[in-house]
Amino acid sequence: MPASSSDPAADGHHHLAGQPHDDESEGPVAQAEAEAAQISESDQPLGTIGERFDRRSPFLIGMAAAGGVAVTYGLVLVVVGLREVLILIGLALFIAIGLEPLVSWLVDRRLPRWLAVTAVFVAAVGAIGGFLTAAIPVVVAQATQLVAKVPDYLRQAQDHNSWLGQLNERLHLQQAIENSLSGGAGLLNAGVAVFGALTNLGILVVLTVYFVADLPRIRVALYRLVPNSRRPRAILIGDEICAKVGGYVLGNLVISVIAGVLTLVWLLIFDVPYAVLLAIGVAVLDLIPVVGSVIGGAVVSLVALTVSLPAFLATIGFVLAYRFAEDYLLVPRIIGSAVKVPALVTVVAVLLGGALLGVVGALIAIPVAAAALLLADEVLYPRLDRA
Template sequence: MPTPEERPAEENPAERGSFADAEAAAAELSTTAEPLGATGKVFNRRSPFVIGMAGAAGVAVVYGLVQVIVGLEDVLVLIGLALFLAIGIEPAVAWLTRRRFPRWLAVTTVFVVGLLALGGFLTAAIPALVEQATQFVARAPGYLRDAQNHNTVLGGLNERFHLQQQLEALISGPGLGGGLLGAGRAVFSALTNVLILIVLTVYFVADLPRIRAGGYRLIPHSRRPRAILIGDEIFTKVGGYVLGNLAISVIAGVLTLIWLLIFGVPYAALLAITVAILDLVPVVGSVVAGVVVSLVALTVSLPVFLATIGFFVGYRLVEDYLLVPRIIGGAVKVPAIVTVIAVIVGGALLGVVGALVAIPVAAALLLLVREILYPRLDRT
């Protein structure tokens, strides 16, 4: 504390005494239990000044949040998708922790097993994919001649739907910058996003209990038990959907591979992987996959083309009425019309990512409506 001689000449002694009194009072407030003192009285919420400032601050905060969300849309999508995947992986981690695995070991085990499975799959699939890609490049001139020949089936389809022009426009794009260079940038951006997504998912899974507890602490104490029950039910639905959807996609890819190998359809491994990836997207994914595979089957023969269409129609019925109800039907109970609308809206808002998360989000909203909104409406 400065001595009277060290204080500035313009300092008012009365002000200094007032500040010294405040310092002494602050020292008395600080205790071991509350080193920063107890909270003071709240402001009068009915004061016009408080009301005006609260309203202005609310408008400013909402505007700022909107600007932040618009500016960080891509980053927020990655964060949300990573949290979505972490909730989906959590059941496997929880299963290990119930068997007395430390959480860090359970998380490490799940990701190591997942990476080993992915590595084994790529080791087995890459040689076949390279071979089939080489075959496609070698046969591309023949496909081009068939497309230009009006007497062939492929030529008739090309004449009617202008397939060749659309494919060339898709590959070349608006000049070199939009074609090869743009494709390179897109691949680099996709790889970067995948790496960021994996890292975020690992961190989210590792800290999910603390994230869960921190989120529930934002809810008032009187409502917290009810919020925990509803929130944990939502987590269960999301986890069941993620694991179930992944299992169904693997089944779709394996069955497609078997079918294509039986009938000698070219690029069987490449098409099976495409089917498995597209089947992750509800409703429309399997339809698009069926169209792509059927068109490739048309290069074999017309009967194989028709049989492949029948295969995908039959598989779609089996998936909708047997696999989905048994694998994820118990976790996510969403009416069919809500499923279709949710996928359409999610796809329109966030593209493929929105379509992927649309069904569990719809299930969570239905749960909130059933448990919160309907009871309140019934009491009014």
């Protein structure tokens, strides 16, 4: 009966590899096979791990240096080539870590993990579906109104006495819009962009589901890569970083919803057009730290200027007041101590993240900065102080 793939033969030569077996033609290899048969035992059929190579060998040092350069260059090429895919994977993992506190909370209440993951995603899909069901008719109606008023806005853009005309004269807005939409190429590019965005969104959702479901095994696999002597410390620091990321993601989502709701109420009070569209835009932009709320507030204020100058000034005051309340009331109470990042580090991190990865980089900038500060406080600074 042939030997299994993990059991060598009695003479050290596997029955399913390199037959026929001839001691005379194999020469020194036959001697090594005889030794292989001796070191193969029932509890260690493939033998034990041998001694380490001499790391001080000039050959190994040279090979390690050359191999390091080659591997680094290859990794750079791989990262550049797979940039979009890696961004999707990283964002999905980031969202999965953000949802993990909810899943773990349900698991602590004696729910199986698969049921906890299902409950979280069903609740998320239900909330998003309910919101879209209520918002889409209003959004479509307001978008239709906006399209119908585009000719009026274009005429105002050509009127140098109107505020829109003066703005168009300085920024050349009409020319930029016409260039982007002129011809079939503009529409084709827009369609391709929408299709690509929807495809990436579907991939992101699928990856997030898999990451959330398998996060315990991913956690164990990552900690197994750390040497055993340093593994306990790595577990404490790694779990703390995951908790910070989770608290930040959920807290930031809640704050963005609050921003959208308050903006909607304010715009309805002053009868500002496209209130639902603007409120949704503010909620989405508020997810981006520092920059998002500023852009959203500026857009809302400009639209309020179409109503009246007092509405414009009042909206600016509302944006500033909400910004102050978010920074000093909502963020400390909702996000709390999940992330403690100084204001200067926050701004620099958002700018660097946005420059490197665009919107995704700006979204993850603060938790990444918080993780870097935690590693510096727990690992880097103590080593430097002892040096």
